[in-house]
Amino acid sequence: MTKQEFDNLKKESVTYKYNSFEYLEYENVQNYQLIQKDESILLIYGENSEIGCFGVSWAANIAEDLVSAVKRLGPNILISFIPAKWKDYFNENGFSDYAIFRGYWIQDITKIKGYGDYCLLQEKECKQASEVTLSCRNQSRGFHGESEEGIRSWIKGENPNAKDSNSRHCSILIHKESDKIVGIALVAVYDYDSTNGPVLWLREIAVHPDYQGKGIGRKLILQGIKFGKEREAKRAFLMADDCNENAIGLYKSVGFVPDDDVEINLVSG
Structure with missing residues (x-):
């Protein structure tokens, strides 16, 4: 086509x-x-x-x-x-459910304290970042991970999802253990023309299964909020599948609130 x-x-x-x-x-x-x-x-x-x-x-x-x-x-x-x-x-x-993604918001991130300094992914590290996401593939419905090319297109601002939302500052926050990337968060900021203020978009968060349950996901979210605030974001947004209870519990504990905005994805039988 x-x-x-x-x-x-x-x-x-x-x-x-x-x-x-x-x-x-x-x-x-x-x-x-x-x-x-x-x-x-x-x-x-x-x-x-x-x-x-x-x-x-x-x-x-x-x-x-x-x-x-x-x-x-x-x-x-x-x-x-x-x-x-x-x-x-x-x-x-x-037809059966593939994933039911729901929007989660923090309407005022100015009151949320970020988490220390963050580290941004470098282009030479795209393969490592991809491997982290792929290690989490299918841990929740609809999560398929990112290819090395997909990771690279995000940090270069060439990802079609980022273009569609007119997102700026497309970056990936990383967490390392023993100099190895074990956690990442894809972030961007959009809606700069909104009267309610720009939105931090936490598009994807992934922690290698061997390092889950150690607070790395929370740290990346709070670092993402700091990243957004430094770029004038006033609100924060992410999406989660309705069955991903562990992730939803984490998001709510940080301050995210679910709304009625759902993306229904089905598979033919």
Whole structure:
């Protein structure tokens, strides 16, 4: 799919009642193909190499059309950003939960004390950082880790997710033990034009399983808050899967509060 073809489809997607194109950048789906486009549904399909499965991006008016179209593609197809009111219908028709990501906020980080000095990942350390995330793969639903290329694109500000949110200061905080990276946190700051103030985005936190339970995750979060405050952030945001109880407990203990914003990702049966 060319960039122009994708841009045209993204524009067309808003003519349907619901769509997942709103959250897409071309780099995420450039190897996808157009499967269906008519008055009822718009569907593109391809391999999501980052996650390691096939997926679809879509626009539709009713759940029934979307379910039928995806089921024709076969089992184990990932479909994201399903409207909450459609979830029961999808589950009744053989789809299972992949991950239900919920937003968590701290609306005022100025009152939270950061944690000491932080250390930023250098480009020569991207492989080590990737290995930390991959060691945590599938510890919670929807967590697949980051490739070395993905880590590098983040610190260079070239990651499509960062571009989509107009994020600045894309960096990775690291924690070392015996000169070895064992914990990382991907951070950025966005929404500089908001009247409520810029937002620190804690996009991903990972601690090698051998070092979990030692407070490293909390330290990285608090260092991230310090990082954000130094760059004018007033609020903080992250997302967690509803089943990741350990992480949610940590986030709440720091001061994060869940909201009703959920990203529903399902897999066809």
